[in-house]
Amino acid sequence: MAVHTVGAEAVDGLLARAGTAAERVASRTAMTGGSYNALYEVGLTDGTRLVLKVPPPAGSPRLRYEAELLCGEALFYESAATVGVPAPRVVHAEWSEDAGAAPFLLMSHTPGVSWQEAGGSMAGGERDRLREELGGLVARLHTVRGPGFGYPAQRVAPLAERWAPAFEAMTDAVLADAAAFGSWLPLPAGAIRSALAGGAAALAEVAEPALVHFDLWPGNILLDGAPGARAVSGLIDGERMFWGDPLADFASLSLLSAPLEDDPAFLAGYGAAGGRTAFDDAARVRLALYRCYLYLIMLVEVVPRGTRGEHLAWVRDFTAPRLTAALDTVAGGG
Incomplete structure:
Protein backbone atom coordinates (compact mmCIF):
# COMPACT_ATOMS: atom_id res chain seq x y z
CA MET A 1 0.00 0.00 0.00
CA ALA A 2 1.44 3.34 -1.02
CA VAL A 3 1.48 6.08 1.59
CA HIS A 4 -1.64 8.16 1.08
CA THR A 5 -1.44 11.73 -0.17
CA VAL A 6 -3.11 14.97 0.84
CA GLY A 7 -3.77 17.66 -1.75
CA ALA A 8 -2.55 21.24 -1.45
CA GLU A 9 -6.04 22.51 -0.66
CA ALA A 10 -6.45 19.96 2.13
CA VAL A 11 -2.99 20.83 3.49
CA ASP A 12 -4.00 24.50 3.58
CA GLY A 13 -7.20 23.55 5.38
CA LEU A 14 -5.28 21.69 8.09
CA LEU A 15 -2.84 24.57 8.44
CA ALA A 16 -5.76 26.97 8.82
CA ARG A 17 -7.10 24.81 11.67
CA ALA A 18 -3.66 25.24 13.25
CA GLY A 19 -3.87 29.03 12.89
CA THR A 20 -1.61 29.33 9.84
CA ALA A 21 -3.30 31.29 7.05
CA ALA A 22 -2.76 30.25 3.41
CA GLU A 23 -1.08 33.55 2.53
CA ARG A 24 1.72 32.69 4.99
CA VAL A 25 2.48 29.42 3.18
CA ALA A 26 5.28 29.64 0.64
CA SER A 27 5.66 25.92 -0.13
CA ARG A 28 4.19 22.49 0.56
CA THR A 29 6.47 19.57 -0.29
CA ALA A 30 5.65 15.90 0.19
CA MET A 31 8.31 14.09 2.21
CA THR A 32 9.41 10.52 1.54
CA GLY A 33 10.56 7.72 3.81
CA GLY A 34 7.41 6.95 5.78
CA SER A 35 5.24 3.87 5.35
CA TYR A 36 2.05 4.92 7.14
CA ASN A 37 1.41 8.65 7.62
CA ALA A 38 1.57 11.34 4.93
CA LEU A 39 4.28 13.91 5.63
CA TYR A 40 4.66 17.40 4.21
CA GLU A 41 7.37 19.98 4.74
CA VAL A 42 5.72 23.38 4.92
CA GLY A 43 7.72 26.52 4.27
CA LEU A 44 6.34 29.81 5.56
CA THR A 45 6.99 33.21 4.04
CA ASP A 46 9.08 34.24 7.06
CA GLY A 47 11.48 31.33 6.50
CA THR A 48 10.02 29.04 9.17
CA ARG A 49 9.97 25.35 8.26
CA LEU A 50 7.29 23.06 9.65
CA VAL A 51 6.32 19.41 9.20
CA LEU A 52 2.71 18.33 8.82
CA LYS A 53 1.81 14.71 9.59
CA VAL A 54 -1.55 13.26 8.54
CA PRO A 55 -2.60 9.66 9.25
CA PRO A 56 -4.46 7.54 6.68
CA PRO A 57 -8.17 8.18 6.18
CA ALA A 58 -10.68 6.57 8.54
CA GLY A 59 -11.34 2.96 7.65
CA SER A 60 -7.86 2.29 6.23
CA PRO A 61 -6.40 -1.09 7.31
CA ARG A 62 -4.10 -0.80 10.30
CA LEU A 63 -2.97 -2.53 13.48
CA ARG A 64 -4.95 -1.98 16.66
CA TYR A 65 -2.20 -0.01 18.37
CA GLU A 66 -2.11 2.46 15.45
CA ALA A 67 -5.44 4.03 16.41
CA GLU A 68 -4.81 7.68 17.40
CA LEU A 69 -1.05 7.27 17.07
CA LEU A 70 -0.58 11.04 16.95
CA CYS A 71 -1.62 11.23 20.60
CA GLY A 72 1.58 9.41 21.49
CA GLU A 73 3.72 11.42 19.11
CA ALA A 74 2.62 14.78 20.48
CA LEU A 75 3.06 13.50 24.02
CA PHE A 76 6.54 12.18 23.23
CA TYR A 77 7.75 15.54 21.90
CA GLU A 78 6.25 17.46 24.79
CA SER A 79 7.82 15.03 27.26
CA ALA A 80 11.23 15.10 25.55
CA ALA A 81 11.26 18.88 25.85
CA THR A 82 10.88 18.66 29.64
CA VAL A 83 14.20 16.80 29.94
CA GLY A 84 16.13 18.68 27.27
CA VAL A 85 16.16 15.95 24.63
CA PRO A 86 16.21 17.38 21.09
CA ALA A 87 13.02 16.60 19.19
CA PRO A 88 10.46 18.43 17.09
CA ARG A 89 8.36 21.04 18.89
CA VAL A 90 4.59 20.58 18.75
CA VAL A 91 2.98 23.55 17.01
CA HIS A 92 -0.56 22.17 16.92
CA ALA A 93 -2.05 18.73 17.55
CA GLU A 94 -5.51 17.36 16.83
CA TRP A 95 -5.17 13.62 17.25
CA SER A 96 -8.66 12.46 18.23
CA GLU A 97 -10.41 10.26 15.69
CA ASP A 98 -13.78 10.93 17.32
CA ALA A 99 -13.79 14.69 16.76
CA GLY A 100 -15.48 14.61 13.36
CA ALA A 101 -12.47 16.14 11.56
CA ALA A 102 -9.30 14.60 10.16
CA PRO A 103 -6.56 14.26 12.80
CA PHE A 104 -3.15 15.81 12.16
CA LEU A 105 0.01 17.00 13.85
CA LEU A 106 1.96 20.14 12.97
CA MET A 107 5.49 20.35 14.34
CA SER A 108 8.72 22.23 13.88
CA HIS A 109 11.23 21.00 11.32
CA THR A 110 14.33 19.37 12.82
CA PRO A 111 17.61 19.88 10.95
CA GLY A 112 19.93 17.04 10.11
Whole structure:
Protein backbone atom coordinates (compact mmCIF):
# COMPACT_ATOMS: atom_id res chain seq x y z
CA MET A 1 0.00 0.00 0.00
CA ALA A 2 1.44 3.34 -1.02
CA VAL A 3 1.48 6.08 1.59
CA HIS A 4 -1.64 8.16 1.08
CA THR A 5 -1.44 11.73 -0.17
CA VAL A 6 -3.11 14.97 0.84
CA GLY A 7 -3.77 17.66 -1.75
CA ALA A 8 -2.55 21.24 -1.45
CA GLU A 9 -6.04 22.51 -0.66
CA ALA A 10 -6.45 19.96 2.13
CA VAL A 11 -2.99 20.83 3.49
CA ASP A 12 -4.00 24.50 3.58
CA GLY A 13 -7.20 23.55 5.38
CA LEU A 14 -5.28 21.69 8.09
CA LEU A 15 -2.84 24.57 8.44
CA ALA A 16 -5.76 26.97 8.82
CA ARG A 17 -7.10 24.81 11.67
CA ALA A 18 -3.66 25.24 13.25
CA GLY A 19 -3.87 29.03 12.89
CA THR A 20 -1.61 29.33 9.84
CA ALA A 21 -3.30 31.29 7.05
CA ALA A 22 -2.76 30.25 3.41
CA GLU A 23 -1.08 33.55 2.53
CA ARG A 24 1.72 32.69 4.99
CA VAL A 25 2.48 29.42 3.18
CA ALA A 26 5.28 29.64 0.64
CA SER A 27 5.66 25.92 -0.13
CA ARG A 28 4.19 22.49 0.56
CA THR A 29 6.47 19.57 -0.29
CA ALA A 30 5.65 15.90 0.19
CA MET A 31 8.31 14.09 2.21
CA THR A 32 9.41 10.52 1.54
CA GLY A 33 10.56 7.72 3.81
CA GLY A 34 7.41 6.95 5.78
CA SER A 35 5.24 3.87 5.35
CA TYR A 36 2.05 4.92 7.14
CA ASN A 37 1.41 8.65 7.62
CA ALA A 38 1.57 11.34 4.93
CA LEU A 39 4.28 13.91 5.63
CA TYR A 40 4.66 17.40 4.21
CA GLU A 41 7.37 19.98 4.74
CA VAL A 42 5.72 23.38 4.92
CA GLY A 43 7.72 26.52 4.27
CA LEU A 44 6.34 29.81 5.56
CA THR A 45 6.99 33.21 4.04
CA ASP A 46 9.08 34.24 7.06
CA GLY A 47 11.48 31.33 6.50
CA THR A 48 10.02 29.04 9.17
CA ARG A 49 9.97 25.35 8.26
CA LEU A 50 7.29 23.06 9.65
CA VAL A 51 6.32 19.41 9.20
CA LEU A 52 2.71 18.33 8.82
CA LYS A 53 1.81 14.71 9.59
CA VAL A 54 -1.55 13.26 8.54
CA PRO A 55 -2.60 9.66 9.25
CA PRO A 56 -4.46 7.54 6.68
CA PRO A 57 -8.17 8.18 6.18
CA ALA A 58 -10.68 6.57 8.54
CA GLY A 59 -11.34 2.96 7.65
CA SER A 60 -7.86 2.29 6.23
CA PRO A 61 -6.40 -1.09 7.31
CA ARG A 62 -4.10 -0.80 10.30
CA LEU A 63 -2.97 -2.53 13.48
CA ARG A 64 -4.95 -1.98 16.66
CA TYR A 65 -2.20 -0.01 18.37
CA GLU A 66 -2.11 2.46 15.45
CA ALA A 67 -5.44 4.03 16.41
CA GLU A 68 -4.81 7.68 17.40
CA LEU A 69 -1.05 7.27 17.07
CA LEU A 70 -0.58 11.04 16.95
CA CYS A 71 -1.62 11.23 20.60
CA GLY A 72 1.58 9.41 21.49
CA GLU A 73 3.72 11.42 19.11
CA ALA A 74 2.62 14.78 20.48
CA LEU A 75 3.06 13.50 24.02
CA PHE A 76 6.54 12.18 23.23
CA TYR A 77 7.75 15.54 21.90
CA GLU A 78 6.25 17.46 24.79
CA SER A 79 7.82 15.03 27.26
CA ALA A 80 11.23 15.10 25.55
CA ALA A 81 11.26 18.88 25.85
CA THR A 82 10.88 18.66 29.64
CA VAL A 83 14.20 16.80 29.94
CA GLY A 84 16.13 18.68 27.27
CA VAL A 85 16.16 15.95 24.63
CA PRO A 86 16.21 17.38 21.09
CA ALA A 87 13.02 16.60 19.19
CA PRO A 88 10.46 18.43 17.09
CA ARG A 89 8.36 21.04 18.89
CA VAL A 90 4.59 20.58 18.75
CA VAL A 91 2.98 23.55 17.01
CA HIS A 92 -0.56 22.17 16.92
CA ALA A 93 -2.05 18.73 17.55
CA GLU A 94 -5.51 17.36 16.83
CA TRP A 95 -5.17 13.62 17.25
CA SER A 96 -8.66 12.46 18.23
CA GLU A 97 -10.41 10.26 15.69
CA ASP A 98 -13.78 10.93 17.32
CA ALA A 99 -13.79 14.69 16.76
CA GLY A 100 -15.48 14.61 13.36
CA ALA A 101 -12.47 16.14 11.56
CA ALA A 102 -9.30 14.60 10.16
CA PRO A 103 -6.56 14.26 12.80
CA PHE A 104 -3.15 15.81 12.16
CA LEU A 105 0.01 17.00 13.85
CA LEU A 106 1.96 20.14 12.97
CA MET A 107 5.49 20.35 14.34
CA SER A 108 8.72 22.23 13.88
CA HIS A 109 11.23 21.00 11.32
CA THR A 110 14.33 19.37 12.82
CA PRO A 111 17.61 19.88 10.95
CA GLY A 112 19.93 17.04 10.11
CA VAL A 113 20.12 13.73 8.29
CA SER A 114 19.29 10.32 9.68
CA TRP A 115 21.93 8.15 11.32
CA GLN A 116 20.94 5.55 8.74
CA GLU A 117 21.95 7.91 5.92
CA ALA A 118 25.10 9.23 7.61
CA GLY A 119 26.38 5.94 8.98
CA GLY A 120 28.35 4.98 5.90
CA SER A 121 30.59 8.05 6.23
CA MET A 122 31.13 7.69 9.97
CA ALA A 123 34.52 6.75 11.41
CA GLY A 124 34.69 4.44 14.41
CA GLY A 125 35.67 7.16 16.87
CA GLU A 126 32.78 9.38 15.85
CA ARG A 127 30.37 6.47 15.99
CA ASP A 128 31.38 5.66 19.56
CA ARG A 129 31.10 9.32 20.60
CA LEU A 130 27.63 9.59 19.08
CA ARG A 131 26.52 6.32 20.68
CA GLU A 132 27.61 7.69 24.04
CA GLU A 133 25.70 10.92 23.38
CA LEU A 134 22.65 8.92 22.30
CA GLY A 135 22.86 6.80 25.45
CA GLY A 136 22.68 9.93 27.57
CA LEU A 137 19.67 11.28 25.67
CA VAL A 138 17.78 7.99 25.95
CA ALA A 139 18.48 7.79 29.68
CA ARG A 140 17.02 11.29 30.10
CA LEU A 141 13.89 10.21 28.25
CA HIS A 142 13.55 7.33 30.66
CA THR A 143 13.38 9.68 33.65
CA VAL A 144 9.95 10.88 32.46
CA ARG A 145 7.14 9.07 34.27
CA GLY A 146 3.62 8.45 33.04
CA PRO A 147 0.23 8.04 34.72
CA GLY A 148 0.04 4.30 34.03
CA PHE A 149 1.37 1.54 31.78
CA GLY A 150 0.41 1.22 28.11
CA TYR A 151 -0.36 3.33 25.05
CA PRO A 152 -1.51 6.85 25.99
CA ALA A 153 -4.42 6.91 23.52
CA GLN A 154 -5.82 3.89 25.42
CA ARG A 155 -7.29 2.35 22.26
CA VAL A 156 -5.57 -1.01 22.86
CA ALA A 157 -6.47 -1.06 26.56
CA PRO A 158 -6.86 1.41 29.42
CA LEU A 159 -3.66 2.42 31.17
CA ALA A 160 -2.79 -0.22 33.74
CA GLU A 161 -1.34 -0.02 37.23
CA ARG A 162 1.04 -2.91 36.49
CA TRP A 163 3.31 -3.50 33.52
CA ALA A 164 2.72 -7.23 33.03
CA PRO A 165 -0.99 -6.95 32.16
CA ALA A 166 -0.35 -3.87 30.01
CA PHE A 167 2.30 -5.68 27.98
CA GLU A 168 0.06 -8.75 27.70
CA ALA A 169 -2.69 -6.53 26.24
CA MET A 170 -0.19 -5.12 23.72
CA THR A 171 1.02 -8.52 22.55
CA ASP A 172 -2.51 -9.94 22.52
CA ALA A 173 -3.54 -7.06 20.26
CA VAL A 174 -0.83 -7.70 17.68
CA LEU A 175 -1.55 -11.44 17.70
CA ALA A 176 -5.23 -10.64 17.19
CA ASP A 177 -4.18 -8.45 14.26
CA ALA A 178 -2.18 -11.35 12.86
CA ALA A 179 -5.30 -13.52 12.95
CA ALA A 180 -7.49 -10.80 11.45
CA PHE A 181 -5.12 -10.09 8.55
CA GLY A 182 -3.98 -13.68 8.03
CA SER A 183 -0.37 -12.63 8.60
CA TRP A 184 2.37 -15.23 8.25
CA LEU A 185 4.14 -16.09 11.49
CA PRO A 186 7.03 -18.56 11.89
CA LEU A 187 5.22 -20.32 14.75
CA PRO A 188 1.53 -20.81 15.63
CA ALA A 189 0.08 -17.80 17.44
CA GLY A 190 -0.89 -19.98 20.40
CA ALA A 191 2.68 -21.17 20.84
CA ILE A 192 3.95 -17.59 20.67
CA ARG A 193 1.39 -16.44 23.22
CA SER A 194 2.33 -19.25 25.60
CA ALA A 195 6.04 -18.51 25.26
CA LEU A 196 5.48 -14.80 25.95
CA ALA A 197 3.46 -15.65 29.05
CA GLY A 198 6.54 -17.36 30.43
CA GLY A 199 8.12 -13.94 30.98
CA ALA A 200 5.40 -12.64 33.32
CA ALA A 201 7.56 -12.85 36.44
CA ALA A 202 10.30 -10.76 34.84
CA LEU A 203 7.75 -8.15 33.74
CA ALA A 204 6.42 -7.94 37.29
CA GLU A 205 9.73 -6.39 38.40
CA VAL A 206 8.97 -3.16 36.49
CA ALA A 207 7.56 -0.74 39.05
CA GLU A 208 7.21 2.63 37.28
CA PRO A 209 5.88 3.59 33.82
CA ALA A 210 8.66 5.35 31.92
CA LEU A 211 8.59 7.16 28.59
CA VAL A 212 9.50 4.68 25.83
CA HIS A 213 9.94 5.78 22.20
CA PHE A 214 10.02 2.21 20.78
CA ASP A 215 11.01 3.22 17.25
CA LEU A 216 14.58 4.44 17.72
CA TRP A 217 16.07 2.68 14.74
CA PRO A 218 18.77 4.68 12.89
CA GLY A 219 16.25 6.25 10.51
CA ASN A 220 14.61 8.11 13.40
CA ILE A 221 17.81 9.53 14.92
CA LEU A 222 18.90 12.76 13.22
CA LEU A 223 22.50 14.00 13.15
CA ASP A 224 23.67 17.48 12.26
CA GLY A 225 27.13 18.95 11.64
CA ALA A 226 30.18 18.19 9.56
CA PRO A 227 31.57 14.63 9.43
CA GLY A 228 33.69 14.08 12.51
CA ALA A 229 31.87 16.81 14.44
CA ARG A 230 28.28 15.64 14.21
CA ALA A 231 25.83 15.70 17.10
CA VAL A 232 22.39 14.22 17.65
CA SER A 233 19.99 16.95 16.48
CA GLY A 234 16.70 15.20 17.08
CA LEU A 235 14.78 12.04 17.92
CA ILE A 236 11.80 11.93 15.58
CA ASP A 237 8.72 9.82 14.78
CA GLY A 238 7.69 9.35 18.39
CA GLU A 239 4.23 8.09 17.43
CA ARG A 240 4.79 4.56 18.73
CA MET A 241 5.63 5.69 22.25
CA PHE A 242 4.13 4.07 25.30
CA TRP A 243 4.54 4.16 29.05
CA GLY A 244 6.50 1.09 30.09
CA ASP A 245 9.85 -0.48 30.87
CA PRO A 246 12.88 1.62 29.79
CA LEU A 247 14.52 -1.58 28.53
CA ALA A 248 11.93 -1.72 25.75
CA ASP A 249 13.81 1.01 23.88
CA PHE A 250 16.81 -1.27 23.52
CA ALA A 251 14.78 -3.37 21.05
CA SER A 252 14.52 -0.74 18.32
CA LEU A 253 17.88 0.85 19.19
CA SER A 254 19.51 -2.50 18.41
CA LEU A 255 17.27 -3.50 15.51
CA LEU A 256 19.97 -3.19 12.84
CA SER A 257 23.06 -3.53 15.03
CA ALA A 258 24.57 -5.62 17.78
CA PRO A 259 22.65 -5.39 21.09
CA LEU A 260 23.29 -2.01 22.67
CA GLU A 261 23.01 -3.53 26.13
CA ASP A 262 26.45 -4.94 25.31
CA ASP A 263 27.83 -1.74 23.74
CA PRO A 264 30.36 0.03 26.01
CA ALA A 265 29.97 3.46 24.38
CA PHE A 266 26.18 3.54 24.58
CA LEU A 267 26.19 2.21 28.13
CA ALA A 268 28.74 4.82 29.21
CA GLY A 269 26.37 7.61 28.17
CA TYR A 270 23.28 5.81 29.42
CA GLY A 271 24.80 5.13 32.82
CA ALA A 272 26.26 8.62 33.22
CA ALA A 273 22.77 10.08 32.76
CA GLY A 274 21.22 7.75 35.33
CA GLY A 275 20.23 4.69 33.30
CA ARG A 276 20.65 1.21 34.71
CA THR A 277 23.48 -0.66 33.00
CA ALA A 278 23.38 -3.99 34.83
CA PHE A 279 21.30 -6.68 33.15
CA ASP A 280 20.43 -9.72 35.25
CA ASP A 281 18.52 -12.75 33.97
CA ALA A 282 15.14 -11.07 34.47
CA ALA A 283 16.30 -8.03 32.49
CA ARG A 284 17.55 -10.28 29.69
CA VAL A 285 14.14 -11.98 29.58
CA ARG A 286 12.42 -8.59 29.31
CA LEU A 287 14.79 -7.48 26.55
CA ALA A 288 13.87 -10.64 24.64
CA LEU A 289 10.16 -10.03 25.20
CA TYR A 290 10.37 -6.52 23.75
CA ARG A 291 12.25 -7.79 20.75
CA CYS A 292 9.53 -10.40 20.25
CA TYR A 293 6.91 -7.64 20.28
CA LEU A 294 8.83 -5.56 17.75
CA TYR A 295 9.36 -8.54 15.43
CA LEU A 296 5.66 -9.43 15.65
CA ILE A 297 4.69 -5.89 14.67
CA MET A 298 7.05 -6.05 11.69
CA LEU A 299 5.64 -9.39 10.57
CA VAL A 300 1.99 -8.40 10.94
CA GLU A 301 2.04 -4.84 9.57
CA VAL A 302 3.21 -5.95 6.12
CA VAL A 303 -0.34 -7.12 5.34
CA PRO A 304 -2.23 -3.87 5.96
CA ARG A 305 0.72 -2.00 4.38
CA GLY A 306 0.41 -4.14 1.25
CA THR A 307 4.12 -5.04 1.30
CA ARG A 308 5.18 -7.27 -1.57
CA GLY A 309 8.22 -8.70 -3.29
CA GLU A 310 11.76 -8.31 -2.04
CA HIS A 311 10.89 -6.21 0.99
CA LEU A 312 8.32 -8.72 2.18
CA ALA A 313 10.88 -11.50 1.80
CA TRP A 314 13.46 -9.42 3.70
CA VAL A 315 11.04 -8.77 6.59
CA ARG A 316 10.30 -12.47 6.96
CA ASP A 317 13.91 -13.59 6.55
CA PHE A 318 15.11 -10.95 9.02
CA THR A 319 12.49 -11.33 11.74
CA ALA A 320 11.62 -15.02 11.78
CA PRO A 321 14.93 -16.40 13.13
CA ARG A 322 15.28 -13.46 15.51
CA LEU A 323 11.77 -13.93 16.86
CA THR A 324 12.41 -17.65 17.39
CA ALA A 325 15.71 -16.93 19.15
CA ALA A 326 14.13 -14.29 21.39
CA LEU A 327 11.32 -16.68 22.36
CA ASP A 328 13.98 -19.28 23.22
CA THR A 329 15.68 -16.71 25.46
CA VAL A 330 12.40 -16.12 27.29
CA ALA A 331 11.90 -19.86 27.71
CA GLY A 332 15.45 -20.26 28.97
CA GLY A 333 15.06 -17.60 31.63
CA GLY A 334 17.55 -15.16 30.13
